[in-house]
Amino acid sequence: MNSTHHLQGQFFLPLSSQSQAAQLTIVVTEAMPPTISIALEDGSSIPDLVLEDMQDSGDFHFHNGYYFHPDAPPSTEVRNLFTTKRQRRIQWLENFSALKALGFAIGLVLLVIGLRFSIPVIAHGLALAVPDPVEQMIGQHTYDTLKSFDFEDSTIAPERQETLRQRAQVLARNANLDPVPAILFHKSPMFGANALALPGGPIVLTDDLVNGLKSDDVILAVIAHEMAHVEKHHALQQVFTIAGAAFMASVVLGVDDSILEELTATVINVWGFQNSRKFEQEADMFGIEILKTSAMSPSLMLQAIESLTIMDCSKLTGEKRQTCEAKAKSQETGWTASHPAAKDRLTYLRAAASQ
Numbered sequence: 001m002n003s004t005h006h007l008q009g010q011f012f013l014p015l016s017s018q019s020q021a022a023q024l025t026i027v028v029t030e031a032m033p034p035t036i037s038i039a040l041e042d043g044s045s046i047p048d049l050v051l052e053d054m055q056d057s058g059d060f061h062f063h064n065g066y067y068f069h070p071d072a073p074p075s076t077e078v079r080n081l082f083t084t085k086r087q088r089r090i091q092w093l094e095n096f097s098a099l100k101a102l103g104f105a106i107g108l109v110l111l112v113i114g115l116r117f118s119i120p121v122i123a124h125g126l127a128l129a130v131p132d133p134v135e136q137m138i139g140q141h142t143y144d145t146l147k148s149f150d151f152e153d154s155t156i157a158p159e160r161q162e163t164l165r166q167r168a169q170v171l172a173r174n175a176n177l178d179p180v181p182a183i184l185f186h187k188s189p190m191f192g193a194n195a196l197a198l199p200g201g202p203i204v205l206t207d208d209l210v211n212g213l214k215s216d217d218v219i220l221a222v223i224a225h226e227m228a229h230v231e232k233h234h235a236l237q238q239v240f241t242i243a244g245a246a247f248m249a250s251v252v253l254g255v256d257d258s259i260l261e262e263l264t265a266t267v268i269n270v271w272g273f274q275n276s277r278k279f280e281q282e283a284d285m286f287g288i289e290i291l292k293t294s295a296m297s298p299s300l301m302l303q304a305i306e307s308l309t310i311m312d313c314s315k316l317t318g319e320k321r322q323t324c325e326a327k328a329k330s331q332e333t334g335w336t337a338s339h340p341a342a343k344d345r346l347t348y349l350r351a352a353a354s355q
Contacts, residue, residue, distance in 0.1 A: 003028045005078050007070045011038055012065075015067025024060065024068050026078065034081050036060075038068065054082045103331065123240035127233040132179060135236060142198045147186070154185035156210050161185050164205075164216060168223045175295040181221065181230045193311050197220050197229035199236050212311045213304065222290060222301035228286035234279040242297035284345070288352055299353040302346070309342045 004027050011022035021041040028034045036049040050063040056080075061070040143151075154161065165183045172180040181201025188194065193208035203226040205219070213219050229235065284305075288298040313324035 002030065002237075005075075007074060007078070008072075008095075009068055009070035010120055011071070012038060012067040013056055014067075017189075018147040019069075019329065020205075022068065022072070028081065036062075037332060038066070051082055054079070065158055068252045095194055100192035103347070119244035120237070120241050123237045123244060124233075126240045130233075130236055132200060136231070137200075138181070138199040138236070139198035139202065139306060143184075143204070146196075146204075150188055150190045151186035152188070154187055154207055156185050160210075160216075164210075164219060164223070166214065167325060168203075169225075171220060171224060171290060171294050171296075175227070177227060177231055177290070178203040193308065195226050197226040197235065199233070199239075201230055203227065203230065209308070212314070214308055215303075217296065218304045218307065220296065221287065224302065225283050225304070227290055228283040229279065232279070232282060232286065234283065237264035238276065238279065278325070281345070281348070285352065289294040297353070298355070302349040305345055305349055 004025065008131075009022060009024065009025075010019040012019045023039045025037050026034050027037075035047075036051060038046045038049060040046075046066070049066060051060060052063045053061045054074075055061070058070050058073045060070075062068075106278060146268065166185045169180055180199065182202050183198070184202045184204050186204055186206060188204075188206045188208070191206055193212050195209055196204045196208050198204070203223060204299040205222070209222065210219060213222070229262060288301050291300060310324070313321050
């Protein structure tokens, strides 16, 4: 729509503090950009001025050094002729108000909530998209790194190691797992009684875990749990989820200040903690399904978790041991601190074992 706007004010020549009254005229046509001209008090005029910048105060600065200061602030309609949508949004945000702050805070919360639920979904999709050879390469590299500074040669009898490997392969084949992860044994001062499922395999069992559980059937329940981690690509999902959480935390909280760095780290740790618990429960239940395909009792998974939960109490005797075991079964403990609370975990495993 064609329109014409007139503004009264003071006109300044380049590098001059002297001004004279003038009228600025803006002509808007549909086919052309707005044209600007100045009619001065002395009767002269300057046509086709090229705007360089319009200040928040409403002052007009032109390419050739001319400057026009209106007597009254330009209307919103005039301002919008010379500002982009992005500039208008910035100006809107700069004009602080409690209502705007509340709206911005609500929007930020909704963004965080949206990312909270979308990042695990995206991480799951990315983990499934990674080719098996690439995932196995990541797992092998991780294993090589751990072996260089923590894993030591196992003292478990080679015959027992081979028996467990062969039984694990049968377990995997009966469950139609592909690929079948390698089963390795190591002493580990850092991990203690533990089992680790690296991306795509291998699965590492520590000597402390094997010696502590004693029963090969119960150890196979642990292996079934770790096979479930590999089959479900939990390690890669965790990596992608933590990376997404780190990115979100750095965007929302920033990383320039030491306090915000601590908050960012906390967000990442809590996020990873929650996702790890979810994966552990999923591995428990899928591990039971793996056992069933080889006609092994689901109660073996329960026995494994019960034994590992109270393993640290085995060195105690009498009432101290009873107190330790009762406390262990009621707190957050397991293979690692990121596992589900022992009380909750034993409850759902008992229910699964009774079916």
